Amino acid sequence: MELIDRYLKTVGGYLPTAQRDDIIKELSENIRSEIEDKEAELGRPLTEAEQEAILKKTGHPLLVAGRYRQDQRSLALGRQWIGPVIFPFYIKVLTFNLGISFTVVTMVFVALFVSGQAVTFSDVAFAYSLQLIIQFAIVSGIFALVEKNLTKYPDKWDPRKPNQLKYPEFFEASAAKNGQRVPKLESISQFIASAVFLVWLKAAQKSPFLIFGPAAAIFRLAPVWHQVFLPSMLIILLGMVQAAVNLLRPDWVRLRSAARVGGGAITLMVVYFLVKAREWVVLANPGGSVGHDYRHAMEIVNQTILYSLLSAGVIVIVLLLRDVWRLVRAEHGRVESRA
C-alpha cells in the first residue's frame, strides 16, 4: 500500500490545510474499498501494476486536488490557463506587482492634481490601464507556463516514479510552518514577482513614461535613482537566486533567512542613500518655460517620496531585525539539536 499512501500524500499536499485530513480520509477509504473489491473478485492481492492502474484512473494528483478546492477560482480565456491550485499564488504576485506600480502612478497624479494641474480622466485611465495590461500579460504568461508544466500530459504520469510524486513539497504547509523547508510555490512566486519587477525596473529606467504616464513630459527621475539602480538590481537578483536555489533545495531554509538579512541590509543602505538625496523627481525641462505650478507639483511629489522613504526605512529595519532574530534563533536551535 506504499504506492497508495504516497499518492494520497501527494494529493494532500495540494489541498488547503483546513480540508486536507477530511478529504484524504475519504479518498483513502474509497480507493481502498475499490482495491478490496477487486481483490475479492480476483481472489488474490492486487499487484503493484494493478494498484497503479487504479491510481491512474483516479487522476493526476494535481488535477484531483484542484477539483476538490472549494473556491474553484481560475483564469480561463477560451481554455483554462491558470488552474485552481496555483491561482491563489498567481493573485498574490499580480496584486503585489500592481500595488507597487499603481502606488507610483497614484502618487504622480495626486501631486499634479493638488498643484492645480489639469488631470483628465483619459490620462488617468490610460496610465492605470497601461500598468494593468503590462503586469497582467507578464504575470499571467509566466504562471500559465508554470501551470502547463505542472499539468503537462495529465494521463502520462507514472505513480511509481518518485520524481513525479514530489509535489507535496510545493505545499508542505506543516513542514514550512515548522521552518523545515521552503514551500516550492513560494519560491516560484518570489522568482516570478522578482523577474517581472526587474523587467519593469529596467524598462522604467529607459522610459519614464512607464512611471509617470503622460506626466513624463513634465517630470524625470532625479540622478540619485540611477545611482541606486545597480544596488536595487542586486537586491532583486539576490532574491531570485535564493528563490531558484530553494526551488531545487527546499530544505536550505537558512539560505532564505541569510538572503533576507543580506537583502534587507542592502535595502536599508539604499533607502539611507536615497533619503540623503532630498530630491527624487526633477523637471524634465528645467530651462524651459515651465510654470510655477509644475514646480509646486514637483515639490509635492518629492515631499510624498520623502515620507514614503522614511516609512519604508522603518519597515525595512523592523523586517531586518525580525530576520536577524529568526536566523540567530535557527542557528541556536541547530547547535542545541547537535549537542
Next chain:
Amino acid sequence: MTLDGNLFENLRLELRRGSLVLAVLTQLRGEQYGYTLRKSLAEHGMEIDEGTLYPLLRRLETQGLLVSEWREEEKRNKRFYKLSNDGKLMLKQLLAEWKSIDASLNGILKG
C-alpha cells in the same frame, strides 16, 4: 468532410456533464458512500472518474443538496451521503426539466 474526433469527445463530455448531477442526485435518494455510488452509476452505464465524482459529492454537500455522515461499516469508517430536503426538492425540479427537454428533443427528432 471528416468528423473531428476531439470535437465529438468535447461535445460528448459536455452533454454528459449536464446529466451527471442529475444521475448522482437520483442515485442518492438512498444512502451510499463514494465508491459504491460510483459502482452503481457505472452499472447503469454512467461511468464517472473517481477524480470527478468524489469532489462533486463535496460540492453538492456544500450547496446544501446532500448531507453526509461518517459511519463504521465492515470495520471501516466511511462517509455516507444522501439527499437533503433541499436536494429532494431540487431533484424533483431537475427531473421535471429533464423530462421536458427529453419530450422537446423527441418532438424535434420526429420532425
